Amino acid sequence: xxxxxxxxxxxxxxxxxxxxxxxxxxxxxxxxxxxxxxxxxxxxxxxxxxxxxxxxxxxxxxxxxxxxxxxxxxxxxxxxxxxxxxxxxxxxxxxxxxxxxxxxxxxxxxxxxxxxxxxxxxxxxxxxxxxxxxxxxxxxxxxxxxxxxxxxxxxxxxxxxxxxxxxxxxxxxxxxxxxxxxxxxxxxxxxx
Amino acid sequence: xxxxxxxxxxxxxxxxxxxxxxxxxxxxxxxxxxxxxxxxxxxxxxxxxxxxxxxxxxxxxxxxxxxxxxxxxxxxxxxxxxxxxxxxxxxxxxxxxxxxxxxxxxxxxxxxxxxxxxxxxxxxxxxxxxxxxxxxxxxxxxxxxxxxxxxxxxxxxxxxxxxxxxxxxxxxxxxxxxxxxxxxxxxxxxxxxxxxxxxxxxxxxxxxxxxxxxxxx
Numbered sequence: 431x432x433x434x435x436x437x438x439x440x441x442x443x444x445x446x447x448x449x450x451x452x453x454x455x456x457x458x459x460x461x462x463x464x465x466x467x468x469x470x471x472x473x474x475x476x477x478x479x480x481x482x483x484x485x486x487x488x489x490x491x492x493x494x495x496x497x498x499x500x501x502x503x504x505x506x507x508x509x510x511x512x513x514x515x516x517x518x519x520x521x522x523x524x525x526x527x528x529x530x531x532x533x534x535x536x537x538x539x540x541x542x543x544x545x546x547x548x549x550x551x552x553x554x555x556x557x558x559x560x561x562x563x564x565x566x567x568x569x570x571x572x573x574x575x576x577x578x579x580x581x582x583x584x585x586x587x588x589x590x591x592x593x594x595x596x597x598x599x600x601x602x603x604x605x606x607x608x609x610x611x612x613x614x615x616x617x618x619x620x621x622x
Numbered sequence: 623x624x625x626x627x628x629x630x631x632x633x634x635x636x637x638x639x640x641x642x643x644x645x646x647x648x649x650x651x652x653x654x655x656x657x658x659x660x661x662x663x664x665x666x667x668x669x670x671x672x673x674x675x676x677x678x679x680x681x682x683x684x685x686x687x688x689x690x691x692x693x694x695x696x697x698x699x700x701x702x703x704x705x706x707x708x709x710x711x712x713x714x715x716x717x718x719x720x721x722x723x724x725x726x727x728x729x730x731x732x733x734x735x736x737x738x739x740x741x742x743x744x745x746x747x748x749x750x751x752x753x754x755x756x757x758x759x760x761x762x763x764x765x766x767x768x769x770x771x772x773x774x775x776x777x778x779x780x781x782x783x784x785x786x787x788x789x790x791x792x793x794x795x796x797x798x799x800x801x802x803x804x805x806x807x808x809x810x811x812x813x814x815x816x817x818x819x820x821x822x823x824x825x826x827x828x829x830x831x832x833x834x835x836x837x838x839x
Contacts, residue, residue, distance in 0.1 A: 523762075533762055538754035541761050545753065549806055574825070577810060581826050584802040592765035594794050595773075611795050614830025 436474045438464040443486040448528045452483060452539045484543060491547045494522065495554050508566035509617075511559075512586065512608045513601065519590040520598035548587060555583040568617045578616055585612050648705065651690050655680045659702045664743035667752050668699065710738055711775060718776070724783040724831065728823045729816050731776065732800055736813035739804050765801070772797035784831060792831055799827070 433441065442464030446455040457479050461468045475482045501518035505511035523529065532540045560579045563569055569578075589598065589607070597603050648656065658680035662671040673695050677684040691698045717734045721727035739745065748756050760768060773793040780789035799822075803813045812818040 537758035537761070541757035542753040544761070545757060545805070552806065577825065580808055581822075584806075585798065588765075588798040588802050591762050592769060592798075594766055594769045594798070595791070610791075610830050615826040615828075 435464075435466060435470060439466060439471055439474055439482070440486050440489045442466075443482050444490060444528075447483070447486060447532070452532060452536050455479075455483070457482065484546075487540070487543045488547055488550070490528075491544075491551055492554075494519075494526075495551060495558075497522065499558060505562070508559075508563050508569065509605075509608050509613060511562050512582070512612050513604050515586060516589055516598055516604050516608070517601060519586075520593060523590060552580075552583055552587060555586060556580055559583055559586075563616075570616060570618055573616065582612055582616065651682070651686070655682065655687055655690060655698070656702050656705050659698055660706075660744045663702075664747050667747055668755050669752060671695070673698075706742075713738065715775075715779075718779045721779075724780075725820070725823060725828060727779055727783070728796065728827060729820045731779070732796065732823065733814055733816045733819045735800055736804050736819075740814055760801075768801070769794050769797050772800075788831070792827075795830070796827065 439460055442462075443455065443460040445463050446459040450459065457471050457475075458468055460482060461471045464471075471482065472478065475485065477484075498515060498519055502511045502514040505514055556579050559582060560575065563579055563582070564575060589596065596607050598607075655676065658676050659671070662675045662679055666675065673687060674684060676695075676698065677687045680687065682690075687698075688694070691701060693700070714731060714734050717730045718727055721730055745756075758764065773790055776793035776796065777786075777789045780792050783789075784792060800813070803811055803822075807813070811822055
């Protein structure tokens, strides 16, 4: 599968951002990296650098979400799916060299973009979580499912960004977190 | 400013005792200049507000502003942040101290915090137009710092109904919920409205706490 020019440009921009950071990456750099002309970049991204950077961040966020979906595929139930999602995403954020570098060096540029992006991610995560939540027999009948899935998706995003007092490397703690906080009100606790 | 100040208090003094959150005594001149600074930031933002603007808004001369706040604009903004955080925590503490049940504590605490964040004109201007000034203090590892400050503040109130360990856990959990719904509002939840918050608390928070109420209560 040959990537489209558009994808090649975004991939090129991403490599440049990884190397030079957000501020120093130019449209010329991305064009050179993608082996297209500067005019071609502007044809696909008429908004220039700002649009290119924004879409590059969105592209990487989508890739992150796809990896997350793959990591939780085949989970036996909703609780297991949430545990696997937290374990995977926490590690993926910590190990994401480009994200960590830019968070250190250019948080003032990255974070406003990531905030916009997080609204889109929240919608994607909700859509992804709803079917497995609905299928799970342990979910309390009669629950307002739209409300519940929005709430769970918010907590998931919150913990992915900031683990707080929880050690999200530890599957035992992650299991407890999912049971006590993410699923509070969604299931009737068996040990209550 | 409250959220900025929240992060700053933690960065400046990680073990800040609750006494630091009490409203501080400001004299009339200080109060007027601080109020003028907030009005300027709400209108023009942090970047564009000058000391001259603040002097004009307060009705004092530039020299008087300098005499009262010798740190210049930067020092003044820091002072405004710490005054705002004291007001914020003072007002929230007052509401929370009056709660007579765990549900009431959660409902009034969450709604009061959310309203104060939402209605804070200077904070909202900065969030909308200068997010680069504030978000680096609120995201990823810095959100952990905000969460730990919020936990230190709220846990003693929750400990009236929960064990100490559960109170700290619940405080952080609720702080996350507030941050998420205030920074990215849901269509069907009004965090400033106590009945809307009550529905949220009953649906998703109390069910996670009921089992941890000590048997003796």
